[in-house]
Amino acid sequence: MKNWRNLILAIAGFTLLAGCTTNPYTGESQAGKAGIYGGVGAVTGALIGAATSSKKDRGKGALIGAAVGGAAGGGYGYYVDTQEAKLRQTLQGTGVQVQRNGNDLKLIMPGNITFASNSADISSGFYGTLNSLVLTFKEFDKNGIDIVGHTDSTGSLELNQNLSNRRAQSVAAYLSGNGVQASRISAYGAGPSQPIASNANEAGRAQNRRVEINLRPL
Incomplete structure (x- = not known):
């Protein structure tokens, strides 16, 4: 049990770090909202995957759930990141x-x-x-x-x-x-x-x- 819990924590940390970017329009370093959403989605998916798998397959279930949840969460986060940046650029000085x-x-x-x-x-x-x-x-x-x-x-x-x-x-x-x-x-x-x-x-x-x-x- 301890091993798959550690795996979930590692997944969340990696996803969040991967989402850290510099906003090309504002120049701000952001813990990428996409990364945050991806991390939340990955953890949620991993927990569901682990909980719905048999005891011996919990690690595998956590990985599969994390992949699905991270993609869903990070995808919309990236969409909003991009839209926000475009709006800030477009509306600058207005x-x-x-x-x-x-x-x-x-x-x-x-x-x-x-x-x-x-x-x-x-x-x-x-x-x-x-x-x-x-x-x-x-x-x-x-x-x-x-x-x-x-x-x-x-x-x-x-x-x-x-x-x-x-x-x-x-x-x-x-x-x-x-x-x-x-x-x-x-x-x-x-x-x-x-x-x-x-x-x-x-x-x-x-x-x-x-x-x-x-x-x-x-």
Whole structure:
């Protein structure tokens, strides 16, 4: 039993080390998220393989399970790594932030570059950024695209809810109108209900006025 447990630990360590890379777009050394996913997949697969094998074949079962689990986990991790790098490169200097949390990517688009005040009409200067996103979303088509509009707390709740919804719908309509599959897209407004800064001052209110695009596995 001790031997196959040691084997599982060795598999996880090797997979993680193999996934360590330098991001070609950011220059950052990363314990490769692909390596992390691969390591998790390998350990999970190895445990299942060992548990479902006879006592004398547990080592062999662990190896087979690790190979299958590592490939599945690392494959999607590499996909997200590549997509994240492409988005960071494409959106550099646009004012759009790229955040990552596990398998999910979030794009934060400040209101001052996306829409005029109290308007759901996309600013003319933002079309170039949206066109770049269209190309990226077509290239990386394994994600659902959840678009959420947000406002500050100034004005009535009804006004803000309606405005945030119309802004999210405007972005969704632009993406689908330019060839991104509508079946991948959802859009809704959150109004002022999800602030990321204080609404007590203008700097905070400016941060709260935004549109977010959440990319998640389909």
